[in-house]
């Protein structure tokens with residue numbers, strides 16, 4: 001198992017201060033860094049500089065759809081903007097030595113609305129059509145894509161592993177799999193073991209944090225159940241610790257982080273890594 005940490009634990013826009021975030025993650029003992037970006041308008045040269053030469057962190061690129069770049073939106077203009085965004089993400093990933101783009105790439109995060117079965121079907125068809133083309137482009141650059149189901153308060157499109165698999169089947173490309181997040185699954189899945197066995201080899205990435213987004217091991221997520229289920233599907237990919245800094249106000253609102261969930265970002269990231277290293281010796 002390899003461990004990564006989200007740059008969002010340390011800063012609301014980690015790509016802007018990448019060198020500093022890389023220093024922190026490195027000093028805490030992580031091998032990988034999630035670099036989130038919601039518009040992917042970043043300069044590759046500066047990203048490479050921030051990662052260091054030789055790179056001190058393996059980047060895992062994390063994206064998410066937003067209203068102006070929402071693949072599930074009926075507007076073709078917005079869909080095209082979404083595709084352009086995902087291609088930029090793939091380029092950033094390939095150009096920075098990464099191999100994985102993860103996140104809720106299928107729709108606008110935070111947009112929840114009632115979808116009749118027919119409308120949901122139409123939305124998923126749009127998403128799948130675009131994602132299969134993006135996936136083929138990603139394959140040409142040796143990049144894999146991991147789609148993340150989110151809980152019901154963040155999306156009405158893909159909440160569960162079963163729905164994630166439904167989307168993967170529609171996409172039908174072998175370099176697209178699932179990114180699963182213990183926070184969302186703690187809300188939506190009845191059984192961790194059953195959900196992970198369903199995902200099986202289609203699990204490309206795992207994000208870990210507590211039920212309150214706090215340090216791994218500090219809350220009530222059943223970690224030994226998680227460990228046993230991950231072993232049963234022979235998962236040996238990345239575990240990325242994901243939480244969010246509760247500032248500045250706009251970022252806190254977007255992430256629904258109304259209070260600190262640890263004494264400091266370093267404490268959250270450090271305690272999580274120690275716990276995970278103990279869980280997967």
Ligand SMILES: [Mn+2]
Pocket residue numbers: 148181207242
């Ligand atoms: Mn997540």
